[in-house]
Amino acid sequence: MSKINRVLIVGGTHGNELIGVYIIQKFERYPELVHRSSFETVTLLGNPRAVAANTRYIDRDLNRCFAFSADDPRAQTEYELQRANEIQQEFGQGEHRPVDLIIDLHGTTSNVGAMLILDNLESFTLQLASHLSATQPNLKIYSSANSGRNQDSLRSITPYRMGIEVGPVAHGTLHADLFQSTEQLVQNILNYVDHYNNQGLPPIQPSTLSAYQYVGSIDYPRDEQNNLLAMIHPRLQFNDFAALIPGDSIFLSFDGQTIFYQGDAVVYPVFINEAAYYEKGVAMVLTQQKVYDLE
């Protein structure tokens, strides 16, 4: 691949994920922090109206708005569809200020620690992730590349992209340790890109990447009116990335009955009890561990 010329760092794609919002404000106050000689860095508050309202979104999750047709009548009335169009026109490929790499900052109520989300498995992204993983052993790598999800996220407008997800942090709050983890990870990514632009691959560049690969999701037990019937089981709460074995406790009903995992394979759940996923029908995302060969 050729050089990375422009990097976009986005916070507040979800308006109540405050760590990203305040990191963007910090970078806008001190642009030298994200300045690198070999590329331009741009910052963006993704959903300013949702930030002002301290809510995830106004009309629709902005991070699901980038595959709508401009002809869709909802594009005239819904704020996030208009905002998605603005962002596409500003930073999309073939537009006047295209970016090559997007780093999108998120927070979650689940216990993912510091996690890098890969949307695809092209080789620059895998190299970057494997370098970060080798230099930050606590960093988790999650690939949603095979999730079948539409290319409708904010970062889908550019070829190179990744999400940073930190947790547990309640939406509408800050968390100093996770703020610093996020900021450090952004710095490490910018440093990697700068080194790559100037000198190619860095000295520490493993030839494999160990990651958690999306294999599905599980919803909460619900009744016919879609009301919840159970909660995440106490043994699973905050236990993201731990092996979930067929027969393990997974939910606890409001009546106190344990519900067991019925799958036929060991999986590694992430996004366990993420607040924003209740409405999406996702109690947790299931992954399997996979080692990707980079050569």
Add this chain to the structure above:
Amino acid sequence: MSKINRVLIVGGTHGNELIGVYIIQKFERYPELVHRSSFETVTLLGNPRAVAANTRYIDRDLNRCFAFSADDPRAQTEYELQRANEIQQEFGQGEHRPVDLIIDLHGTTSNVGAMLILDNLESFTLQLASHLSATQPNLKIYSSANSGRNQDSLRSITPYRMGIEVGPVAHGTLHADLFQSTEQLVQNILNYVDHYNNQGLPPIQPSTLSAYQYVGSIDYPRDEQNNLLAMIHPRLQFNDFAALIPGDSIFLSFDGQTIFYQGDAVVYPVFINEAAYYEKGVAMVLTQQKVYDLE
């Protein structure tokens, strides 16, 4: 005092505090769980529109709406003021179905564990709290009696009342352990009231109560536009009820500077980093330990 004739259990006073919401739904499905022979138990979803929208409130915090005049023009337009009026007319003193005791269920993003909130220090309430404290050693007792707050909360409509506050739990999520703690605490209160009605004070009735008494609150450092300049310091995060000593770390600025506690006395902070208090200008509530003599 005379017998308690009617107890009201309220959940969803704040619509995104889901533990209370689902406990009320459970009690409404299985009313025998809260039935006692010596009094009537009534349940209420405090703010059903906010519950449906999965938000704290629609127009205004319902738990600050019970001191408005019916003549206030806002009472015609704001949902929570109308709802407060309905609740007052249904359950208030001198109305057709007055309740003697309100138990109001809440959740917080701060690490209070299971906490009983006392609004006043009249003797039945102190006796009940000291009994619960003796039989549940992990239970924390917090008194806001001297906070100077207006009598504007939902439970201010009745003479005997208490809040149950559990955390940390992100708003918009459930947490099975804290669900069970809340439910157990409700059961213990109902059992106490039933015993009191039938036989007077129970066998375990200490003559003192150790509690955390409100002494003030501290806001986040902010700029002139009211924007945050700092976060709760990592050493203080989730450290509710631990001694905060003058000179201890209290905030961490976005620039990485530690800000120290400037008070001149040891205090015990609670509600540290509660999401809903950012907009109220409260980073934490300060308390001091106090032993109340019940005799």
